[in-house]
Amino acid sequence: MSESWLDEPARRTAVLGEYEVVVVGGGPAGVMAAAAAARAGRSTILVERYGYAGGAGSAGGLSTFCGLHANVHGEHRQVVHGLADELLQRIDALGGLNPPHLSFANRILAQAYDISAYKIALDELLVGSGVQILFHATAVGVRMHDERRVDALMVESKSGRGAIRGQLFVDASGDGDLAAWAGAPYEKTDPAHGMLYPSLMFRVNGVDAEAARATYDRLPALMEEAERSGRYRFPRKRPIVRPQRNPLEWRANITQLANPDGSAIDGTDVWQLTRGELQGRRQVRDVFPFFQEDVPGFAASYVVDIAPSIGIRETRRIVGPYQLSEDDILDCADFPDAIGVNGWPVEAHVAGDVEIRWQRGENPRGYNQLPFRMIVPQVLTNTYVAGRCASMTHEGQSSARVTGPCFAMGQAAGVAADLALGAGVAVGDVDVTELQRRLEKDGVWLGGEGAR
Template sequence: MYRQKYDVIVAGGGTAGIAAALSAARSGAHVLLIEKNAYAGGTAASGLPFVDFFNRNGRQVVAGVAEELMNRLFQEKASLGHIRTSGGHLNSVTMIDPEWVKIIAEEMLLESGCDILYHTFVCAAEVEGNCLKSIVAANKNGLTEFHAGCFIDTTGDGDLAKFAGAKYHQGRESDGLCQAMSLLFKLGDVDVERATALFSENPIKACPVGGDHEYNLHISGKLTNWNDIILKEEIFPHPDHNIWAGTMRENELTYVNTIRVSEKNGADAYELSEAEIEGRRQLKKVIRFLNKHVPGMEKAHITSIQNGIGIRETRRIDGEYVLTGQDIIEGRRFEDCIARNGYCIDIHDPKGQGWGVSRIQSEEQSYDIPYRCIVPERIDHLLVAGRCISTTAEALASTRIMPSCMALGQAAGTAAAMAAEQGQVPRNLDIKHLQAVLKKDGAVIE
């Protein structure tokens, strides 16, 4: 039976939201997770692999709830486990079965005692002074008001924080444009061994589920060999188009990432709708191109399309600290560290003209994310986690990956439960105590 007042309410059931709700509930809080889809999992339920649990030195920099989810998927033969890589921009890849993510994430949430409300999204918030008091959620029942001691925005787009009046920035500083979006899709009847042999950049070798030997399970490269065809048939507007894809099972590509939709605002309903339409328009051309021209994909067919285009960047909430690209490049350490990350700065050009990376230059090959980045500048009883935390556009290009989002969600959930129990505003929490609890729960913060 759902109630209308909780200790902690988490808005958004993607990777950050799963970790936030789990951590808050395991800390003893009564938790409600609100999710717009019919399942939890977000981007992980699209088939996109988890990347960079490890830094370039081979040290694991994300664990805790994220590692627990991976272990449970592995037990169900729904993950190949962590595969260390060499060369390229990735330090590790963890292939996952997106349908099992939906099952396992939901099981974990229910085991924790968390209430889950699907087909629901936040559409308004009530703030008194600078304190967030309640939210309004919309679903088939109409509009319902919910109260909580602390709220966590894990919507990705900072929707709840925006409705609460938090300040934010969006897009790159020069023109406000956000990174390009991608519509992921799954292909069946693919000769993966043959197809991936064409893209030899940093092969990632493992034995797929159902296979009897190891081979490259990952495509990472450009469609340069087909530039003439791509430009002639107007599949993409630029040559040397990027493609990434990978699998954990025989005869399928669990995800393909090559569609690129640029110059659209993913936090605007009208532009987001246009982006969805454009993504499927490109997909029709892409599958015909793959069938006709790429060996190993002659019989490939679409078995599923991501439930909503993948958005890399929208709102970034103004927090008590703004993490910068320089912080990442230098591998900065912070006294109020709540999560670590070893992923590069990975920018998909907002105008759709390619992709590039900048690597961490510190000896440790990783950096800290401080607690202040998840605390909005002036709104109390609210935390943010996932890709809407307080960063510059450049820094977001590193912090937005799923393991980082789960680490941030775990920290936010633990902090929210503490704040609700103590009747305290999150910005005034004892950071040393929070860090001690995170370490006890398996998080990597040192």
């Protein structure tokens, strides 16, 4: 019987570079953090495990920006601005944007886009901002300067193992990898008791868009009827099936990935990730005939693409001085250290379904501010955490994990990195008033009176 562990010999590791700002993860938070830091004049590297940026919006096949907009007293408005505006313009210049569409019973807007255009626009944004990009490199550990300061990020790639030294780090890994390895406290909801379920997205081509749109609202009823007949069993209710840039092509978000015991697939466990990939493709195989047979407009359609990776919604949440909560979302909370806003409802992917909880009141403002404290981890003095692994409760993360607030957190982290380095202070001690001034100067709306 083999032993559970084996010892590896000590080795020397090549230093691949030294930078003022090292950003881990090329999702929406990471790209904005890297671009903002580089534009502030800081030598900046972005480390990404795939060969392109975008995170769930590219590798996960998401193809829709959620959280850019809010329903402000009944009026649909874009509330996330700054670098997000420039990115949208770049995608639009490539012919890759749909007009924003209403979602969740027509209560909020979402923004569909073409994934290929998104990848190219992100390349242009990052390179144009002066970011050094390192694709095909997986973060695997950290070397500490002392118990509170990270010295280097360790990576593995086809070139072997390497170290990237930095003065300041931004963990935008989604899973809070860097911060957790460095000793920052974190929470992770038990997969058997509430962790958000992942999904695998797929795209369908050859759709008769006119027929499909005419009966779109009937899709849940058609699914229920198909289940009653015994012909199909769907992994979850509340499907999201939307047209893309070309109305012949639609995106389907209908899968839900679980372990044999019913618990959510844990995105920090490689065996569960493998199970989720296999299960997701089986679910696509099993549910797609329903569209061809039962859903108007899909009779001649076919699956043109299954996302390269399953979409993880929740794993580690790094604990900072403040955790954004569900009450903050539903009560449209304000914070004196606001760095941006979030207008998305609580979207909880529970076993077999999706639960939506909206902001409270008869005519709610429709958005909450995001506090600077949610991107500051405990213990660490030279690391910010941005994106779905930032400091939030499980319920708060069910809202603020989406793209719009991740854009906002990322841009704030990049600007804050410049301020911390310039002042020679710990990440939590930057001048928040100056941070807010810089963000507003760069076009970010912080949620004051009068939505843009």
